[in-house]
Amino acid sequence: MSVVITVAPTGPIASKADNPALPTQPQEIAGAVHQAYLAGASVAHIHLRDSGDRPTADLDIARRTMDLIAERCPILIQLSTGVGLAVPFEERAALVELRPRMATLNPCTMTFGSGEFRNPPAEVARLARRMQELGVKPELEIYDTGHLDACLRLRDAGLLSDWPLQFSLVLGVAGGMAATADNLLTMVRRLPPDCVWQVIAVGRANLELTAIGLALGGNARAGLEDALYLRKGELSPGNLPLVQRAVNLAAALDRPTASVAETTALLRLPPPH
Numbered sequence: 001m002s003v004v005i006t007v008a009p010t011g012p013i014a015s016k017a018d019n020p021a022l023p024t025q026p027q028e029i030a031g032a033v034h035q036a037y038l039a040g041a042s043v044a045h046i047h048l049r050d051s052g053d054r055p056t057a058d059l060d061i062a063r064r065t066m067d068l069i070a071e072r073c074p075i076l077i078q079l080s081t082g083v084g085l086a087v088p089f090e091e092r093a094a095l096v097e098l099r100p101r102m103a104t105l106n107p108c109t110m111t112f113g114s115g116e117f118r119n120p121p122a123e124v125a126r127l128a129r130r131m132q133e134l135g136v137k138p139e140l141e142i143y144d145t146g147h148l149d150a151c152l153r154l155r156d157a158g159l160l161s162d163w164p165l166q167f168s169l170v171l172g173v174a175g176g177m178a179a180t181a182d183n184l185l186t187m188v189r190r191l192p193p194d195c196v197w198q199v200i201a202v203g204r205a206n207l208e209l210t211a212i213g214l215a216l217g218g219n220a221r222a223g224l225e226d227a228l229y230l231r232k233g234e235l236s237p238g239n240l241p242l243v244q245r246a247v248n249l250a251a252a253l254d255r256p257t258a259s260v261a262e263t264t265a266l267l268r269l270p271p272p273h
């Protein structure tokens, strides 16, 4: 079965001081996404930064970044509505008005490192409804078993209707489940039938948990949002080596990477607007 590779080039936390290759400005992000597309990624998970490199939900910056990516390649854009811990939920939610093909839906409030990631139930439900109205497919980021249950409650309330549900199992965020194979297996066992899922393994366990996820039939995400290092002591010189590594892992498991057209069909994405 082919594998959907998502590139997550930037994220909300790291800075150029952590890794000088982190793309933060629209041109840089578009360049990194294009390289990842050429290497086999079919989805781009996008966080935006302002001119001072702070996380932002600024709609002009988002539109510009989406346009620059679209000028370069037809990769499917998944806008993060997580944006950054300091950005109010309402601003984050407004990003879906740009109608990316997909957007993150984070179902629960949680501790996130030394901060708080605010996702109040009523606002999450409103965002899920709005995504439904706009035809923006949610990428459900779940950091714990209870987050899965919260998503299933949204589904049962009719707020997640587009099949197949698309889950990201996030491991390694301080405040969410630890990055262990045992936790990953527990989550995979608990997923509803016929869903699509990927592993997001943050930090040191990125390589091994991505490999386990691929071996279990999941999809993979790669990029500097999740891992700044290729291996201990070796900063990744960009997103490309991380994406290539995921593509190579998948290939070694006889899983070719899905093209944009295959991914669109696999995820049953609503048509573009």
Ligand code: KMH
Residues within 6 Å of the ligand: 011, 012, 080, 081, 082, 083, 104, 105, 106, 141, 170, 173, 200, 202, 225
């Ligand atoms: N970096 C992720 C683990 C989102 O994109 O919506 C958390 C996140 C959520 O950034």
Ligand code: ZN
Residues within 6 Å of the ligand: 008, 011, 012, 045, 047, 080, 082, 225
């Ligand atoms: Zn993200």
